[in-house]
Amino acid sequence: MTVAPKREAYDMVVIGAGPAGLAAAATSAEAGLSTLLLDENVGPGGQVFRAIASTPVTERNQLGADYWVGADLVQALRASGAEIIHRATVWSLDRNLDIAVSIGGASAFVKAKRVILATGALERPFPIPGWTLPGVMTAGAAQTMLKSSALVPDGRTVIAGQGPLLWLLAAQILRLGGRIDRILDTTERGNYFAALPHAFAFLTSPYFAKGLSMMREVKAKVQVVSGVTELAASGDGQLASVSYVAGGKRETIAADLLLLHQGVVPNVNLAMSAGIEHRWDDLQLCWSPVLDASGNSSVAGIAIAGDGAGIGGANAAVVRGRIAACAAVEALAPAAAAKVPAMAMLRSDLAKAERGRVFLDTLFRPAPHFRIPSGDTIVCRCEEVTAKDVLDSVAIGATGPNQLKAYRRTGMGPCQGRLCGLTVTELMAQARGKSPQEIGYYRLRAPVKPITLAELAAVPKSEADVRAVVRG
Amino acid sequence: MSTNVDAIVIGGGIHGCSTALHLCLAGLKPVLIEKDYAGRHASGVNAGGVRQLARHIPEIPLSIRSMGIWEKISDLLDDDCSFESYGQVLVAENEDELAICRARVAELNALGFTHEELIDAAELRRLVPAVAETCPGGIVSRRDGAANPAQTTTAFRRKAELLGATVREGVAADNIRHRDGLWHVDVGSESFAAPVLVNAAGAWAGRIAADLGEPVPVETVAPMLMITSRVLHFIDPVVILRGRKLSFKQFKNGTVLIGGGHLATPDQERNETVLDWKSLATSARTVFELFPVMRSATIVRAWAGIEARMKDDLPVFGPSSRHKGLYHQFGFSLHGFQLGPGAGAVMAELIVNGGTQTRIGDLGIDRFHPSTL
Numbered sequence: 001m002t003v004a005p006k007r008e009a010y011d012m013v014v015i016g017a018g019p020a021g022l023a024a025a026a027t028s029a030e031a032g033l034s035t036l037l038l039d040e041n042v043g044p045g046g047q048v049f050r051a052i053a054s055t056p057v058t059e060r061n062q063l064g065a066d067y068w069v070g071a072d073l074v075q076a077l078r079a080s081g082a083e084i085i086h087r088a089t090v091w092s093l094d095r096n097l098d099i100a101v102s103i104g105g106a107s108a109f110v111k112a113k114r115v116i117l118a119t120g121a122l123e124r125p126f127p128i129p130g131w132t133l134p135g136v137m138t139a140g141a142a143q144t145m146l147k148s149s150a151l152v153p154d155g156r157t158v159i160a161g162q163g164p165l166l167w168l169l170a171a172q173i174l175r176l177g178g179r180i181d182r183i184l185d186t187t188e189r190g191n192y193f194a195a196l197p198h199a200f201a202f203l204t205s206p207y208f209a210k211g212l213s214m215m216r217e218v219k220a221k222v223q224v225v226s227g228v229t230e231l232a233a234s235g236d237g238q239l240a241s242v243s244y245v246a247g248g249k250r251e252t253i254a255a256d257l258l259l260l261h262q263g264v265v266p267n268v269n270l271a272m273s274a275g276i277e278h279r280w281d282d283l284q285l286c287w288s289p290v291l292d293a294s295g296n297s298s299v300a301g302i303a304i305a306g307d308g309a310g311i312g313g314a315n316a317a318v319v320r321g322r323i324a325a326c327a328a329v330e331a332l333a334p335a336a337a338a339k340v341p342a343m344a345m346l347r348s349d350l351a352k353a354e355r356g357r358v359f360l361d362t363l364f365r366p367a368p369h370f371r372i373p374s375g376d377t378i379v380c381r382c383e384e385v386t387a388k389d390v391l392d393s394v395a396i397g398a399t400g401p402n403q404l405k406a407y408r409r410t411g412m413g414p415c416q417g418r419l420c421g422l423t424v425t426e427l428m429a430q431a432r433g434k435s436p437q438e439i440g441y442y443r444l445r446a447p448v449k450p451i452t453l454a455e456l457a458a459v460p461k462s463e464a465d466v467r468a469v470v471r472g
Numbered sequence: 473m474s475t476n477v478d479a480i481v482i483g484g485g486i487h488g489c490s491t492a493l494h495l496c497l498a499g500l501k502p503v504l505i506e507k508d509y510a511g512r513h514a515s516g517v518n519a520g521g522v523r524q525l526a527r528h529i530p531e532i533p534l535s536i537r538s539m540g541i542w543e544k545i546s547d548l549l550d551d552d553c554s555f556e557s558y559g560q561v562l563v564a565e566n567e568d569e570l571a572i573c574r575a576r577v578a579e580l581n582a583l584g585f586t587h588e589e590l591i592d593a594a595e596l597r598r599l600v601p602a603v604a605e606t607c608p609g610g611i612v613s614r615r616d617g618a619a620n621p622a623q624t625t626t627a628f629r630r631k632a633e634l635l636g637a638t639v640r641e642g643v644a645a646d647n648i649r650h651r652d653g654l655w656h657v658d659v660g661s662e663s664f665a666a667p668v669l670v671n672a673a674g675a676w677a678g679r680i681a682a683d684l685g686e687p688v689p690v691e692t693v694a695p696m697l698m699i700t701s702r703v704l705h706f707i708d709p710v711v712i713l714r715g716r717k718l719s720f721k722q723f724k725n726g727t728v729l730i731g732g733g734h735l736a737t738p739d740q741e742r743n744e745t746v747l748d749w750k751s752l753a754t755s756a757r758t759v760f761e762l763f764p765v766m767r768s769a770t771i772v773r774a775w776a777g778i779e780a781r782m783k784d785d786l787p788v789f790g791p792s793s794r795h796k797g798l799y800h801q802f803g804f805s806l807h808g809f810q811l812g813p814g815a816g817a818v819m820a821e822l823i824v825n826g827g828t829q830t831r832i833g834d835l836g837i838d839r840f841h842p843s844t845l
Contacts, residue, residue, distance in 0.1 A: 406622035413772070453700065453760060453766050457759070
């Protein structure tokens with residue numbers, strides 16, 4: 001059933017129903033703000049709690065206790081009185097807080113006094129030779145299938161990359177009876193030393209014990225190769241093998257499926273298209289929005305919470321969602337501020353949730369050679385532009401990602417830079433001897449997700465059109 | 473300490489870049505100053521229409537001059553600018569509109585212009601098979617076409633620099649003053665001096681003219697465009713409508729550009745525009761009605777470039793009416809891209825020779841300020 005928003009204007013519109021969005025919408029609605037939660041998926045949860053209300057996986061242990069925390073958040077939201085619309089793709093947001101949303105093939109416009117963006121994270125591009133072959137996919141895509149349909153790989157499967165999610169996915173696949181032939185760990189040896197000074201915070205964080213036991217669980221069942229310094233997928237129109245170098249030794253193994261993952265980065269497209277200022281984060285190696293302590297962005301009225309505000313994980317996302325919502329309540333309905341959690345308490349929750357993050361960021365900082373490809377490796381999948389193509393354009397005068405569009409169509413395809421943006425920025429920065437901040441990023445424009453011409457043609461006419469018709 | 477050059481060109485749009493290039497070709501050493509980067513605004517993000525069709529009569533000679541350069545653009549720039557020439561077609565949606573077309577072509581013919589040609593329903597269908605069958609005809613300008621605007625503007629800039637122009641990007645021209653017969657302009661920590669100053673600053677040019685005592689009726693506008701995903705090839709010429717705001721172009725890669733002059737809200741200080749989706753929906757409806765083949769295409773991106781529009785829709789082009797050595801080249805009012813190559817050539821003639829064979833008399837700033845020179 002298709003449900004359009006009930007009103008044309010809301011006090012609060014929250015975009016995204018992951019941990020941050022669920023918490024933000026519930027907090028806002030509990031305080032009495034008219035609240036609309038728009039979410040792209042079929043049910044609440046985002047990626048972390050994907051299919052929390054519908055998963056066919058019933059054995060709780062298989063997805064881990066952390067996953068089921070999502071159920072409480074959903075319950076709180078449903079009791080809060082917030083209006084919730086799923087399968088709702090927000091395709092435009094501007095600095096006037098006008099929102100365009102596509103729901104079941106029809107678009108509607110709503111206006112908000114406050115917006116909280118909780119659009120979460122994307123997997124970082126992993127541009128190795130052969131990464132565009134059928135049979136190579138991201139770990140996140142595999143996890144989506146696992147959570148929503150209990151589908152796990154049964155062919156010869158290799159998982160390559162690094163980061164907490166990689167180990168989580170491996171554990172989940174194994175618990176559901178899936179097959180993993182080998183794990184290729186690309187964590188740089190030097191990262192262990194770099195992360196050491198931050199180890200104390202990590203050891204005392206909730207991540208530590210869980211992470212360690214998960215890695216033990218996986219390593220007991222799968223051959224893990226660490227210190228992988230080179231990685232390539234090959235095959236004729238379909239993945240056939242994965243070759244890698246570890247400890248100076250090259251090895252090639254046959255594979256039907258290669259799952260790649262080297263961490264997640266903020267999903268910035270909607271925020272950037274709204275004109276929100278972003279900065280290059282040199283530790284997390286991505287663009288993060290410039291925010292104040294309550295998550296308010298450079299555009300008045302728009303706050304960002306969750307991993308879209310800088311990667312912090314699910315626990316931090318929940319708290320940041322509450323903080324952003326409380327700040328909005330304080331601004332719009334000061335009298336209701338007593339109904340929401342105290343800011344001081346939330347800030348201490350956040351400090352707790354963020355403990356250990358610097359350690360993880362440092363340890364799992366992807367190596368330059370896995371972020372910045374060379375030669376014939378594809379950078380932009382939509383337009384099939386290689387690393388060499390980009391460097392050739394730099395040599396004849398392209399200075400940044402937007403200028404590059406005059407030479408190559410990088411970033412102009414349907415993905416709007418989601419799969420190439422970071423690579424292009426870092427590649428051009430390296431080639432020009434500049435920082436990514438100086439090089440910049442694509443200027444992103446709506447629609448942030450494509451809509452059909454027919455759908456746009458069917459939106460309600462503007463008042464000016466109606467007047468023109470009346471006048472004849 | 474000022475650097476002496478032969479000319480200072482302010483504005484790295486297609487006009488400023490073209491003028492800088494043509495000055496180099498004439499043996500001068502200009503400096504080109506662009507506050508962002510060449511092609512950042514309207515010149516780099518417009519529809520790319522290379523159109524003589526449906527122009528105001530006073531700018532037709534400049535447009536024809538420009539067309540000759542477009543047809544040899546590779547020779548000039550060592551870059552094909554993705555220029556292609558499948559004509560531009562103005563579609564009449566009913567008999568009334570066709571009658572207006574007929575009168576227009578007759579008027580042009582009487583003035584000696586033959587580039588616009590009246591076509592009937594059969595020829596329209598031959599040129600644009602996908603158009604709705606109810607359209608009775610229109611006008612074609614067969615030498616017209618389209619180019620890639622960012623590629624073109626960048627190519628002009630690159631060639632100008634190659635031929636000796638100094639290019640300063642990322643810093644605005646500041647503190648413009650005339651002293652001892654020379655124009656002085658600060659660019660960050662640098663300063664340039666030249667006997668000639670060209671004001672080609674697009675949406676920012678009106679302010680420069682006003683500061684120099686020559687205010688003109690100009691506003692800042694941001695016409696919107698949107699582009700679709702790839703669809704099967706179905707159209708070659710650029711199509712514009714007589715009655716409704718629409719321009720339409722399919723590129724070689726299958727993507728379709730939809731424009732027509734609906735406006736976004738510009739924010740000149742921030743270099744930003746806020747799109748008006750309800751107006752874009754009007755464009756979508758027009759395409760939906762005229763080109764049923766497009767209905768399932770997806771819109772991938774929409775944008776708007778900031779530019780200057782004159783109250784009378786005509787550019788300000790030619791020497792200042794107050795200051796010796798000052799030249800204006802702005803206010804192209806949503807149709808300046810095709811004029812860029814020719815306008816640069818003519819501007820260089822005005823500067824170097826003091827005159828030109830191309831008729832531009834109706835475009836001067838003296839239409840607002842009688843000359844005091």
